[in-house]
Amino acid sequence: MVEHAGRTPVHFGDEWWGSFADPFRVLATKVADFFAPPAEASKDDDMYEICIELPGVAEDDISVALDHGTLLVSGEKKVERHEEGKSFIFSEISYGKFQRSFRLPGDADGERISAAFSNGVLKVSIAKKETKSTRKEIPIHK
Template sequence: MNDMVTTSAKVQPAATGRSLLRPSTEPLGWLRSEIDRLFEDFGVPVRSAFDFGMRSLVPMPALEMVDDDDAYRLTAELPGLSEKDVEIKVADGVLTFSGEKKETSERKEKDFMLSERRYGAFERQIALPKDVDPDAIKAQVKDGVLTVTLAKDKKAEAKVRKIQVQKA
C-alpha cells in the first residue's frame, strides 16, 4: 500500500500577521497550501490597481464619487493607463468601465537576455443615480486618474412619497 504523506512547514509570520506556508513538493500538499493561502487572502485588499505579484485576487481600481451641484464626479486610479487602454459603457442605469495593461520588457547584455511580460485587466460596474443624464456623460484620463463626469438631468426629480403609518 502506497501512502502519500503531505507536510507543510510554518515559516515566520508575515507583516500582515498571516503565516507563510512552504508548500510541499507532493501534488496534494501543494493543493492544500494553495487552498490555505486562498482562505488567508480572503478579504485582504489589493495593494495597487495592478498588483502583478503572486496574488490570485483580481485587482480593482480605487474609486471615489463626489456629488457636485450639477454633476457627479467619479474618479478611479489607473496608474500607467492611457485613454486608449480604457473602455467605458453605459446601459440600463449601469456604468461599466474596463481596461487592461500589457507590458513587455527585454534586456540584452553580454552574457544573458532577460524578457518579462506582465498583464493585468479589470472591469468595474457602478449603478448610476436615477438623476444622471446618460447622454451627457464625459470621461478623461490624466496622469493615471480616470475622471468621469456624470451630468445630472434637471428634469429627473427624485420621486419621494411619504407613507402614512396607521395604527393597526
C-alpha cells in the same frame, strides 16, 4: 518590515519564506487578489463624478460605456516585463483586464457624460438632469 496602508506587512525573513511551503496559503492570497482598480464617487448640486485610479494603463486601453443606466469602465493593464533571467519573489503590481460598473442614480443625465484621463486617473463626469418645478399655485376663490 515594509508597511503599506490597507495591506499585510511584508516580512523579509524566515516567516516570509515560510509561505512558499504552504501552497494553500499562497493560493488563498492569489484568489483574493483580483484587478479591481480603486474608485471614488462624489456629487455636487449639478454633477456626479467618478474617479478611478489606473496607473500604468494606457488611455487607448480604456473603454467607457453606458448601458441601461449603468456606467461600465473596462480595459487592460498590459504586462511590460522583458527581463530575461529574472524571476520575481513577489509582486503586488496588478496586470490584466479589469472592469468596474456603477449603477447611476435616477437623476443622472445619460446624454451628458464626459471622461478625461490624466496622470493615471480616469475622471468621468455625469451631469444631473435639470429639474423642472412641478409646483403650481392654486388660486383660492371666494
